[in-house]
Amino acid sequence: MTLHPNSAEARDVAYHLHGYTNARAHQQTGPVVIERGEGAYVYDSEGNRYFEGMAGLWSTAVGFSERRLAQAAARQMEKLPYYHSFGGRSHGPAIDLAEKLIELAPVPMSKVFFTNSGSEANDTVLKLLWYRSNAMGQPHRKKVISRLRGYHGVTIASASMTGLPINHASFDLPIANVLHTGCPHHYREGLEGESEEQFATRLADDLEAMIQAEGPETVMAFIAEPVMGAGGVVVPPATYWDKIQQVLNRHDILLIADEVICGFGRTGQMFGSQTYGMKPDILVMSKQLTSTYFPLSAFMINARVFEPIADESNRIGVLGHGFTGAGHPVGAAIALENLAIIQERDLVANSAEVGGYLQAELRTLADHPLVGEVRGVALIAGIELVLDKAAKTAAETPGKLGGYAAARLFEHGVISRAAVDTITLCPPLIVTRSDIDGLLVALRKSLDETLVEFG
Ligand code: PMP
Secondary structure: OOOOOOOHHHHHHHHOOOOOOOHHHHHHHOOOOEEEEEOOEEEEOOOOEEEEOOHHHHHOOOOOOOHHHHHHHHHHHHHOOOOOOHHHOOOHHHHHHHHHHHHHOOOOOOEEEEEOOHHHHHHHHHHHHHHHHHHOOOOOOOEEEEEOOOOOOOOHHHHHHOOOHHHOOOOOOOOOOEEEEOOOOHHHHOOOOOOHHHHHHHHHHHHHHHHHHHOHHHEEEEEEOOOEOOOOOEOOOOOHHHHHHHHHHHOOOEEEEEOOOOOOOOOOOOOHHHHOOOOOOEEEEOHHHOOOOOOOEEEEEOHHHHHHHHHHHHHHOOOOOOOOOOOOHHHHHHHHHHHHHHHHOOHHHHHHHHHHHHHHHHHHHHHOOOEEEEEEEOOEEEEEEOOEOOOOEOOOOOOHHHHHHHHHHHHOOEEOEEEOOEEEEOOOOOOOHHHHHHHHHHHHHHHHHHHHHHO
16 A cells, blocks of 8 residues: 555654554554544544444543533633642642542542553552552562453553453563453353353352462452453353452452443443442543543542551651642543533433443344354443354454454444454444444444455
8 A cells, every 4th residue: 555645644654653553564554544523433534434333442431522521621721721639739620520439439439549541540559559568567468360351551560460462472571469360251261061150150269279379468459340341342250240259358358440441331330340249449440531532540449448558658758659640630620521421411321221222233143153252231342253153263363353354344434343353342322222223234244244255
């Protein structure tokens, strides 16, 4: 492909190194330049319209043209465009947002700490828990357990907690004290004839065994997404969270719910923790918090977590951690407006209702020769593609089948992502049934074309 010299595409290739992109292939293919958004749709620089079936990166609740968020940002920019929270300084938007999040929390929480990305939030959580262990006179208690296929970000600690090979390979990760236990993916990891219930029991037993082998007194926390997103939309078996929490409680291990994707309505309730009966000590939020109109993340901690940290900061003199832009007034103002819209328009209920429709419609694809499994809850879904349904095998090169189907879908005006061979969908919470109908037409066409190609 020849890119027109001086075009945006050519300049992108010349100057821009992209994350999650094959840098060499990009020099040949160039970017897709997205120019503007309208509701659940975006337009590229050639005027093509796409249904944003991923809400960006599992990100926007209110779609791509919410003027109230632009106005809230502009108002705050005019009033106080920046301030920080070091040395006890504060500002209205951060105070209001902290209060609002504690009010929304699915379990009693004590404090909110602000950060700028999901990765930074998880990284900070791990650091503050090390600090807490030291404060509690338990310097040996530093291990965190996450799960294979889990996604917690890409900074050094959060990439270590992420359980995907691509985030470790050639990066010299994971770091010490980060362990990975099994993933609750019954379709892939369940044994022949094993029920979901038996599978959940086995995963809880495996976790118990890992804790015993490591020494329960060395294990500090367990981090998990209520529903795994980037790992291929993995919905846990019904009894999974109950069984896992019994193990954690037995050993006084803290639960960190990474709600970066699930938070604010994605699973049909305000938090995924509510959908799955999780009682986290720490709850991590980003993405739909501001609809990602601004990079802002945060986590809440309960009193059990806060108190030793407060003591330690007092002993040392200051909590030696914090980010220049954290709790940014513009981001916080956008988040407050975004949460107001989610509540006023009851987008959580819309997620449950239209999401229920999406799930039912997607399940009609189960008979398609390429569909191994359809998974999901409310407005997050995964369609795992296989070439041989009985053997559950895809193409020889992992990701080839999923990548092809996602490319077909794109040609038909739908943006999705391929998590290896699982097509993932996570549309904005404002979607309607008619958007879903359009999505399904494109999806059927794309699967049929993929079948012709691989059939
Ligand atoms: N946690 C989860 C569950 C995520 O899905 C993501 C991003 N996809 C992150 C953390 C990392 O967020 P960020 O990309 O903002 O660092």
